[in-house]
Amino acid sequence: xxxxxxxxxxxxxxxxxxxxxxxxxxxxxxxxxxxxxxxxxxxxxxxxxxxxxxxxxxxxxxxxxxxxxxxxxxxxxxxxxxxxxxxxxxxxxxxxxxxxxxxxxxxxxxxxxxxxxxxxxxxxxxxxxxxxxxxxxxxxxxxxxxxxxxxxxxxxxxxxxxxxxxxxxxxxxxxxxxxxxxxxxxxxxxxxxxxxxxxxxxxxxxxxxxxxxxxxxxxxxxxxxxxxxxxxxxxxxxxxxxxxxxxxxxxxxxxxxxxxxxxxxxxxxxxxxxxxxxxxxxxxxxxxxxxxxxxxxxxxxxxxxxxxxxxxxxxx
Amino acid sequence: xxxxxxxxxxxxxxxxxxxxxxxxxxxxxxxxxxxxxxxxxxxxxxxxxxxxxxxxxxxxxxxxxxxxxxxxxxxxxxxxxxxxxxxxxxxxxxxxxxxxxxxxxxxxxxxxxxxxxxxxxxxxxxxxxxxxxxxxxxxxxxxxxxxxxxxxxxxxxxxxxxxxxxxxxxxxxxxxxxxxxxxxxxxxxxxxxxxxxxxxxxxxxxxxxxxxxxxxxxxxxxxxxxxxxxxxxxxxxxxxxxxxxxxxxxxxxxxxxxxxxxxxxxxxxxxxxxxxxxxxxxxxxxxxxxxxxxxxxxxxxxxxxxxxxxxxxxxxxxxxxxxxxxxxxxxxxxxxxxxxxxxxxxxxxxxxxxxxxxxxxxxxxxxxxxxxxxxxxxxxxxxxxxxxxxxxxxxxxxxxxxxxxxxxxxxxxxxxxxxxxxxxxxxxxxxxxxxxxxxxxxxxxxxxxx
Numbered sequence: 001x002x003x004x005x006x007x008x009x010x011x012x013x014x015x016x017x018x019x020x021x022x023x024x025x026x027x028x029x030x031x032x033x034x035x036x037x038x039x040x041x042x043x044x045x046x047x048x049x050x051x052x053x054x055x056x057x058x059x060x061x062x063x064x065x066x067x068x069x070x071x072x073x074x075x076x077x078x079x080x081x082x083x084x085x086x087x088x089x090x091x092x093x094x095x096x097x098x099x100x101x102x103x104x105x106x107x108x109x110x111x112x113x114x115x116x117x118x119x120x121x122x123x124x125x126x127x128x129x130x131x132x133x134x135x136x137x138x139x140x141x142x143x144x145x146x147x148x149x150x151x152x153x154x155x156x157x158x159x160x161x162x163x164x165x166x167x168x169x170x171x172x173x174x175x176x177x178x179x180x181x182x183x184x185x186x187x188x189x190x191x192x193x194x195x196x197x198x199x200x201x202x203x204x205x206x207x208x209x210x211x212x213x214x215x216x217x218x219x220x221x222x223x224x225x226x227x228x229x230x231x232x233x234x235x236x237x238x239x240x241x242x243x244x245x246x247x248x249x250x251x252x253x254x255x256x257x258x259x260x261x262x263x264x265x266x267x268x269x270x271x272x273x274x275x276x277x278x279x280x281x282x283x284x285x286x287x288x289x290x291x292x293x294x295x296x297x298x299x300x301x302x303x304x305x306x307x308x309x310x311x312x313x314x315x316x
Numbered sequence: 317x318x319x320x321x322x323x324x325x326x327x328x329x330x331x332x333x334x335x336x337x338x339x340x341x342x343x344x345x346x347x348x349x350x351x352x353x354x355x356x357x358x359x360x361x362x363x364x365x366x367x368x369x370x371x372x373x374x375x376x377x378x379x380x381x382x383x384x385x386x387x388x389x390x391x392x393x394x395x396x397x398x399x400x401x402x403x404x405x406x407x408x409x410x411x412x413x414x415x416x417x418x419x420x421x422x423x424x425x426x427x428x429x430x431x432x433x434x435x436x437x438x439x440x441x442x443x444x445x446x447x448x449x450x451x452x453x454x455x456x457x458x459x460x461x462x463x464x465x466x467x468x469x470x471x472x473x474x475x476x477x478x479x480x481x482x483x484x485x486x487x488x489x490x491x492x493x494x495x496x497x498x499x500x501x502x503x504x505x506x507x508x509x510x511x512x513x514x515x516x517x518x519x520x521x522x523x524x525x526x527x528x529x530x531x532x533x534x535x536x537x538x539x540x541x542x543x544x545x546x547x548x549x550x551x552x553x554x555x556x557x558x559x560x561x562x563x564x565x566x567x568x569x570x571x572x573x574x575x576x577x578x579x580x581x582x583x584x585x586x587x588x589x590x591x592x593x594x595x596x597x598x599x600x601x602x603x604x605x606x607x608x609x610x611x612x613x614x615x616x617x618x619x620x621x622x623x624x625x626x627x628x629x630x631x632x633x634x635x636x637x638x639x640x641x642x643x644x645x646x647x648x649x650x651x652x653x654x655x656x657x658x659x660x661x662x663x664x665x666x667x668x669x670x671x672x673x674x675x676x677x678x679x680x681x682x683x684x685x686x687x688x689x690x691x692x693x694x695x696x697x698x699x700x701x702x703x704x705x706x707x708x709x710x711x712x713x714x715x716x717x718x719x720x721x722x723x724x725x726x727x728x729x730x731x732x733x734x735x736x737x738x739x740x741x742x743x744x745x746x747x748x749x750x751x752x753x754x755x756x757x758x759x760x761x762x763x764x765x766x
Binding site: 036037039040043047054055056058059060061063064066067068071072 | 404407410498547549566603653
């Protein structure tokens, strides 16, 4: 009850706003839409995992928030699938628009021309785009935007960059990290990175509850872990079933990255992995371990130790 | 006092403060927050339930010739602890003792009966008066010890002697262990033998006499919980047809079901849904369409639903759109993101009909509540506050200024206090008396006596 409805001052979030990178070619409306969508996505995730632990959360609320997340995720997927086409630039608007209309995501009419912000006519000043949740409220954002198509007379600028927000960069990182996007920890790592980006993001600090920062920080690895591979929230069991600490601690970890080649055991007790993969590995292990891991330390596998453990397990 | 059946036009009614119950403390004890308000069928009794699991019943005093202007005030009649907090050991979660709903049974004898429910358990309470006490037993000593039977030589019949009035509340039935999810509604059937309880995914039908069994009449739980996208939000029996009931959903739909059609009413007889207005679509369209309350009119011809921003009246014969739509606080439409962030968008406002179904009422924020006259299409915003609490003071209409110049008595949207929400209101069945729950205070307003 406390703190709800209280007005938040714009000053609190100004520091975080400067950190946001906005492509100069972006129209303000597109960035605002993406910003709001991302804000709502973050808020929704926080809500699902920050509820009062004493009593059972309201199923209605959970379902509504889950539906919200699914809708946004659907949109992101559709936009993500179209980005490669867009990067080749100088393409006429219509094919993209057509493919969008075919896909018909939930908010298709809002996202009708999201990658062609130059076409969007909006009088909203840029400052209005860089606002926390409470100040995102504007009739232009929360209600449907009437996207004005200026038609073929207005072509997109030739070197139009795709919209880069921390979400897009997170998705890019997923692709870089692991070609098969089904690995859970790759997503977790990328999402973790996105979360780090998002921490600088004003919306992140804006949505922190009065309970304070530590709780939300603790919640982050928790919620990132529950995002399964493919970023497919629809297949997640985490939202609608009780998520306990056990689920996180004993979640299956993909050990393919540190399965050791028997041939390398000849080199000695310590088998060193290549630094690049070690860093990646440490990044993926970060959500699961409670101790901080310094990236510079090479990862060591002690075979004799493993043998010892096996003996104990087998009970010899 | 004008009977409420005739001439209840907005311009004729001036609402006056009558009473307020509850403390004036700045800090509100959470347990004192009122969570439900309900008049009984005659309006003689007014019951409230709170977050601490208590039920307080007020009784209207007899109107006296000496003080006609007091118009029958409501005084505390009985207070009892209905539900206690429990612990679900299997899930390691607390079960709140908060009273979600109270529903009265019609009166058959001197005693009053009501149903009260928390998230998991429904209880039938009997509230009865005792004003006589038997005296003159000779089987016991003064201090209650049984006397030696061999010492008793006569049989004396005890005599009933008057005593100070005592009102007792006793739990007569406990209907437990039938709901996996949180109970949001209970509704007494017009046959007065059965009632239903609805949780997020299921609706059960009970017989008042049988506590260890209930019939499941609606089940919308999917086989795979990950596919769950819609929950039941409210349910109510038709006031006259004991086979008919409605339930509302989180997607803004209402289903009317006929229990004669099949034992499990998963297939609706009627399906009410308004097509979405594309010009108003936003991220929050679904959430604000979620219905928080559904109420049949007294006549049984209409159903009223409350979603976050509007109240709608539906004709049972027209499924494709509501008959009437009333804007409760449309100025919040541009604030939905903030209201989502602070959870206010999930507030469950209730709505009520007046006795003649001509006026409907619902709550809002800043301790405002709204009334809509269905005939004249006029509406009014009133406030429940201690400042307007002089006896018989006429309530002044309030106005929220949406933008631009704010007039002297208006309040701007940004100044609204979202922690002061009026979720629960009740309207006397036949008179212009309303009860409005504002956090931990209960306000009673009446129309002006000439």
